[in-house]
Amino acid sequence: MRLLKVLHFILGKANKNRANGVNQVIAGLAKYTARLGAEVRVVGKAESVAYEGEIIQRDGFEVEAYSYWGKPLRAALEEHIDWADVVHLHGTYSLWNLLVGRMCGKAVKSYIVTLHDGLAPERAKSRGKIRKYIFHTVAQKRHLNNAAAVHVLTEEEATDLFAAAIPRRVFCIPNGIDQEDYPAYNPRDLSFSKSLIIGCLGRLSAEKNLDSLCQAVENLSSDIDIRLILAGPETKYGKKLVSRYSNSNIELVGPKFGKEKEDFINSLDLFIHPSLCEVFSIAGMEVLASGTPLLITRTSKASYFYNRNAFFMCEPTVFGLESAIKRALDKKDDWPQMIVNGRRLVEDTFNWKIAAGNMHAAYNQIVERKYEARSGRLD
Numbered sequence: 001m002r003l004l005k006v007l008h009f010i011l012g013k014a015n016k017n018r019a020n021g022v023n024q025v026i027a028g029l030a031k032y033t034a035r036l037g038a039e040v041r042v043v044g045k046a047e048s049v050a051y052e053g054e055i056i057q058r059d060g061f062e063v064e065a066y067s068y069w070g071k072p073l074r075a076a077l078e079e080h081i082d083w084a085d086v087v088h089l090h091g092t093y094s095l096w097n098l099l100v101g102r103m104c105g106k107a108v109k110s111y112i113v114t115l116h117d118g119l120a121p122e123r124a125k126s127r128g129k130i131r132k133y134i135f136h137t138v139a140q141k142r143h144l145n146n147a148a149a150v151h152v153l154t155e156e157e158a159t160d161l162f163a164a165a166i167p168r169r170v171f172c173i174p175n176g177i178d179q180e181d182y183p184a185y186n187p188r189d190l191s192f193s194k195s196l197i198i199g200c201l202g203r204l205s206a207e208k209n210l211d212s213l214c215q216a217v218e219n220l221s222s223d224i225d226i227r228l229i230l231a232g233p234e235t236k237y238g239k240k241l242v243s244r245y246s247n248s249n250i251e252l253v254g255p256k257f258g259k260e261k262e263d264f265i266n267s268l269d270l271f272i273h274p275s276l277c278e279v280f281s282i283a284g285m286e287v288l289a290s291g292t293p294l295l296i297t298r299t300s301k302a303s304y305f306y307n308r309n310a311f312f313m314c315e316p317t318v319f320g321l322e323s324a325i326k327r328a329l330d331k332k333d334d335w336p337q338m339i340v341n342g343r344r345l346v347e348d349t350f351n352w353k354i355a356a357g358n359m360h361a362a363y364n365q366i367v368e369r370k371y372e373a374r375s376g377r378l379d
Helices: 021-035 071-083 095-106 129-146 155-162 210-220 236-244 258-266 282-290 303-308 318-330 332-348 352-375
Strands: 005-011 039-045 054-057 062-066 086-090 110-114 149-152 170-172 196-201 226-231 250-252 270-273 294-297 312-314
Touching: 005 021, 005 071, 005 095, 021 039, 021 086, 021 282, 021 352, 039 071, 062 071, 071 095, 086 095, 086 352, 095 110, 095 129, 110 352, 149 155, 149 352, 155 170, 155 303, 196 210, 196 258, 210 226, 210 236, 210 318, 226 258, 236 250, 258 282, 270 282, 270 318, 282 294, 282 332, 294 318, 303 332, 312 318, 318 332
Parallel strands: 005 039, 005 086, 039 062, 086 110, 110 149, 149 170, 196 226, 196 270, 226 250, 270 294, 294 312
Antiparallel strands: 054 062
């Protein structure tokens, strides 16, 4: 049986120890797709490389990295696209993705696009709103419509997609985590005697809605001895938060990866993901795998998993976050069972082994449909 050949094009080097979510996704997805027997290649455009075409070894696959769009990168892409059965592009509002999509069209090769929540209305309202509108209208809409399929990470994300484009085919497969990084968790002491320690991990930016979280913590501090710890790369936005809420017990601790990230998650009494727009975050999945109670906003596209009783959910407002923290404390007796449910959700849904299996099947369907179309057997 002929092996499936998959090419990913990304911005980055597929290093899972980076804040860039797409790099974390490829690190897991490519690893487990390769384990299913597919041949996987990754070409990355990165800010810095040792040399153009640098080969970086990852777990089960290689990344070929270039620092700029020039002849070496174009020649490599032509070769890899010619080799591939399907090309997988990641993200939106990327000129590079459009260029690779056009190369696929010339080579008569199928490409799919994973949105990574890039079409969320809240993101479109951010910097460059007019430029994004023009870019999408002039070029990106056609790019999505011409794709063999568009991959959404949650059911809610498809609503944003259909408001922006009419793709040929859509499929939904959630992200996951690498269970080899979280093989098990030990039953934890859920008591806190002095202060409630809550935390958040990720990019410190406006769409993460940290302002509302900080305000909620400040409002609660008169009734609850509460600490908020924010982990993530240092940004001006993060510094302004700490300055603005200097009277509250809020602390920035910098980025956390590997063992440091595990220790950070395990040090918390409650992890809060307050984002205004997001697909169910990888950080949230890691929290569920670790056994730390999780509170996540509905706008983090968590609603379709709420029936698993694995986390608390709230609105992305100061009122919503404040009320939900109080509700979580009132239901503290439910935390042990929620932790067990969260681990089960990771084991049967939110892991790369399962996601890669579903993605492998989707790739094969795309290849088969193309074969049938070429042979005239497709209606």
